[in-house]
Every structure is written in C-alpha cells, then in structure tokens.
Amino acid sequence: GESVGLHLPTLSVQEGDNSIINCAYSNSASDYFIWYKQESGKGPQFIIDIRSNMDKRQGQRVTVLLNKTVKHLSLQIAATQPGDSAVYFCAESGGSNYKLTFGKGTLLTVNP
Amino acid sequence: DTAVSQTPKYLVTQMGNDKSIKCEQNLGHDTMYWYKQDSKKFLKIMFSYNNKELIINETVPNRFSPKSPDKAHLNLHINSLELGDSAVYFCASRPWTGEKDGELFFGEGSRLTVL
Numbered sequence A: 001g002e003s004v005g006l007h008l009p010t011l012s013v014q015e016g017d018n019s020i021i022n023c024a025y026s027n028s029a030s031d032y033f034i035w036y037k038q039e040s041g042k043g044p045q046f047i048i049d050i051r052s053n054m055d056k057r058q059g060q061r062v063t064v065l066l067n068k069t070v071k072h073l074s075l076q077i078a079a080t081q082p083g084d085s086a087v088y089f090c091a092e093s094g095g096s097n098y099k100l101t102f103g104k105g106t107l108l109t110v111n112p
Numbered sequence B: 001d002t003a004v005s006q007t008p009k010y011l012v013t014q015m016g017n018d019k020s021i022k023c024e025q026n027l028g029h030d031t032m033y034w035y036k037q038d039s040k041k042f043l044k045i046m047f048s049y050n051n052k053e054l055i056i057n058e059t060v061p062n063r064f065s066p067k068s069p070d071k072a073h074l075n076l077h078i079n080s081l082e083l084g085d086s087a088v089y090f091c092a093s094r095p096w097t098g099e100k101d102g103e104l105f106f107g108e109g110s111r112l113t114v115l
Helices: none
Strands: A010-014 A019-024 A030-038 A045-051 A056-058 A062-067 A072-077 A086-094 A106-111 B004-007 B010-013 B019-025 B031-037 B043-050 B053-057 B064-070 B073-078 B087-094 B110-114
Touching: A010 A019, A019 A106, A030 A062, A030 A072, A045 A056, A045 A062, A045 A072, A072 A086, B004 B087, B010 B019, B019 B031, B019 B087, B019 B110, B031 B073, B043 B064, B043 B073, B073 B087
Parallel strands: A010 A106, B010 B110
Antiparallel strands: A019 A072, A030 A045, A030 A086, A056 A062, A062 A072, A086 A106, B004 B019, B019 B073, B031 B043, B031 B087, B043 B053, B064 B073, B087 B110
C-alpha cells in the first residue's frame, strides 16, 4: 500500500523475516541496475548492483534478481533487522552519458 | 575522511535570493553530479561534469548554474530562488572507468528551504 504523506510504496515486516522490494523499469536499453538505501537525513548508499548479462547476484544478506523479459528488478533482504529500515531505490542506466536514473523509492519499516 | 562533502547542510532563504551549494570529493573521481530530491523522495538528475566538462544537463531552469573549478569540486548556484526550489540537493561522484555504469557515491545532502 502507499504511505500517506510521502506517497511512497511501503513495506512493513517483522524483524527476522525476509523482505522483498520490487522495481519495474521501462527502458529496454537499460543494461546496468543498482539498489540504494537511504536512511533518514542521509544520502543514498550503495547496496548491490547487477549488469544485464546476469539474472541474479548475491551480497551479504541481500540478493538482486533481474528479469529482463518483464523489465523487473527485486531486492531480497534476508533476516531483516531494524537497521534495515530506510527508503530503498532502484536505479538504472543505459545508453549514453553515464546517467543513473532513479525509480520511485520504497519505504521499508522493520518492526521489532 | 568524508568522501563527498556538501556545504551547507541546511539553507533557509527568501524567495528571489541567490544562493550557492558547494560540493567537494576527495575520492579522486572524475565525474560529479547534482541530483534534486523532492518532498516525495523522488531523486532526479540535474547535471553531470566529467573533468570540468558538462556532460549531462537535464531540463533544469537556467536559474540553476553548475560550476566545476576542478574535477574535485562541483558547485551549484541558484538565482532568483522560487518556492518550488525547496528540496534536498545531493552531490555525487564516480570514477571515469570508461564504462557507462558504476556506483555513484553520494554526499549527505543540502536541504534548501525557500520561504
């Protein structure tokens, strides 16, 4: 559902559960995708990235899945912790000029 | 040891004023960016410079003028401030790897409030 005020998609999970944050993109030329985490009052921080020649990439507690057929990207966070509470952004680039275009963020709230 | 630093962090000013936000990175990166984040958290690219050369200039009012005195600095000057300019402005940088992708390193943001 949407958060009143910020109008961001929201995801609320219990501590210890797994979280899945989804992102759709529209540019077929996009060949690089990245997830950022933004905590309140701070700048976006890199989480994980993936190139279009891959469909899955794993990091520490995080996995990014890429489905180019339906232009869909997801971020899975295992064993979600209160410190994971933040706004999560997907971003993509493709074509020229090294431009990273951000999607609408998702607010993740982790309940203890 | 701040990697990308912006000043000021907060800026409150009256409509019609001119203000500047400064950005410096000590990462040795060649490419720097300005992004604007609105009240709905949407991040939109404004400008990008590579080695002091403007390479991205999105549809931004010409009241906004970026200036890059050297590759470690990218400042943003805004003339005749309007209420709609109120936002958080983020500076970011990345190394010029020759590839059209790569992680951007963001500063902590400068919150501009126009009254």
